[in-house]
Amino acid sequence: MSTFRRHGVDGTFTLHHLSFVLFNSYTFLLVFLPIALIGWNALKRAPFRVVLGWLVLVSLAYYGVWNPDPTKPWSPKYVLLILGSCTANYYLGRRLSALKFTRPGKLLLTGGVTANLALLGYFKYAGFLGGILHSLTGWPASIPDIVLPLAISFFTFLQIAYLVDAYRGETEEYHFTDYLLFVTFFPHLIAGPLIHHREMMPQFRKSQHGWHRDFPVALGMFLMGLFKKVVIADNVARIATPIFGLAAEHGRDPTMLEAWIGAVAYALQLYFDFSGYSDMALGSARLFGIRFPLNFHSPYKADSIVEFWRRWHMTLSRFLRDYLYIPLGGNRKGPARRYVNLFLTMLLGGLWHGAGWTFIMWGALHGMFLCVNHAWFGLRKKMAWSALPKPLAIALTFIAVLVGWVFFRAHDFSSAGRLLASMFGLHGLGGWPDKATRVIQSVEPLKLIPVLIGVWLLPNTQEIFARYRPALRVSGAPYPAGGTRRWWQWRPTKAFAAATVLLAIATGLQFDKVSEFIYFQF
Template structure:
């Protein structure tokens, strides 16, 4: 960052950023840097051809399809080859050996980004980039390449070639990054530790867990998922501000929603937007009648579920939300409109809660044991002393983690900022806190990471 800030020209800054991004990516798997370079080259060449064939629509569309199918084919091979060959072997006994393909880090994110680039050029929503290195920079930006958000090319095209770093935004970026780091290192990791203790993946241990243990463990997983995923987006947005990029918000306090429809407008917004703009609308959206709309929604939510991981439970998870979205649109829409807000919120939390159960367990036998265990159907007890002690020992942390999932802190911060600006002494004190707080958060996060080897990386499956 220091080298970036003291580099005088934008061209030099882009070179610094690109080198840093390639080193960062190679650190997690140097072999697959070649794949990132190749896929960026495919999109770069394909987009240039698409733009050059402006007056030849058929050939233009053919190039778009070829480019997109190559990208999806590579994603499919690296991410799903093992799953499909294992499934075939299970049902028909062929092939003899299941393919074991290592998953390149971040491939789900940068594949979708490169597809948006080619499609945006095809739609004349963006100009094809003449420099391969700038396309590679777009795909490889180290602070969002491996964990999102999915950034559309048209949203950052101008900033790649012409941006300015503002001191005020650097400060905001540092603050936003420190909050994200704290959410991940302190809150999400602590939630994960409790969740893994109470809702273990080992079926032999899980079947002896009390019902209360599984309920509490799943609650902690519910908090972990949001705090972890949104933390990476916070860090990416913050680091973007530090170098002059402005990424759109990716999470907007989804747990305050009052319907599944609203939840998906607030959760992983960049992914929902991608499937809406590049799958749902091109399929016809809601323009061809209710039946066709349901089919389009089915395709989108099957793809959304499958995108999250190479296991069949993710497909089930996506279709689980498809069912409730269809119900909300055509069956219970009127009932929801008349339902008091508090009951709509409870309805949302219950649906999401059980949805995370589907998301957590990739093995269906383990999933069923967990579900039955929640209602003491595994010959397990309802409450044990160990779970009670874990709950009591962590009660204040759990309350704090729940508050961190709500907009309470951001609302209080904005209110204090307005109130304290009215008095000079208070304003000075507020600005001092504004400087000290990010430093404190980074120090606490660093000490937590150094002192604790438990640092789960949920994005390994992407």
């Protein structure tokens, strides 16, 4: 399977092999995770630093086994890259703690953030920027392939947040092993959540006490995430991929019905792919007695774009708010500046997801949606208008998100434009095409109906496991929230044990392939 990207002249990406670090691979499930757990449990009476050292060791092994090109010899340079980045930022953070709120400290912080962004920029954006320059000037004549190191976006953002907090005097004097584990702990290393040092470091000192009580909860959450990925996301992808492929070709245009089915299918694929990964990240961390912050909370139930971003990739939203939107001025400098800050924050959020014009457009759309949403809230309050009926508000929000996802998924502007034109009837109001020209079978779209019902009507994972505090609350979001206990909430009973076994069997029956999580690309 593929895991790294090479930037070409057009800013597109080529992906190569990865299986060991995929949560849904046999190697991870049957080899790596058991070894990590057995070693960690065997060392529970060892000194604290030895226990942390074991977790650092297995996390670096998890990261280091990755080989971007299996046709060539393995190289340690990517392990050295993450170790070098962690070492430099750790000592820089310690120095910033001593210089907090001083002019030399501010200069040092600026230099540290710039160096981190320059490293990320070289690997992630050099090819994209070189392609733009080539198209405008013809120079450079050729652009070398640049391998995007695994997880560089995530560990760079983690460390920028740490430097800023060190300058603000909000960090403690961590031991280097603590810091290294905070950055590299394998359940969150590849695709988040973007954890905060204050959330994680105290937990490692307590994680060995009563871990066996966490095991059934952790296993249930992990299996639920695996089910979402293997049984739902990967099957829905078989509907979305051919339709987006049709839009990228130079043959016929998708019909209106095909285009809507393709867009909805991809929205559901991405939803269950990311929701499944988030559940598995929470579950695998909980196996070691660690609770991560909640990162995903039924975002398609949101009744506004503002609410959507409180529910989707919640830790990234927190990072963009705390380390970009608020430093830009937030809402402190008037409405006009607030809208500019919102738009810029989402534009950069789109660019973070990928070096390509479609990602920039996706970010720009969400920036515009947020501005319109806040303006609507203000007008409603001023005119004393009542809110839209909730089902209508949810539907409008979903359609807006759907339009954005078309750009997020599409190969380029041209294919995104073709699909959107078909969705909104510019290529006619056609229904299902003739049998000879179909790219998916006529029965395939019927699979989307129960999936949509599940998205909008069924409880999510953290609601099912709410009795056992499955995740930490993210500041600014009211989730997870307490409430009345329900009969369907998970408990360590025979009935729920049987349900867990059935979930595992259903997943195992579909476990005939290894597919990458979409967010591994970022």
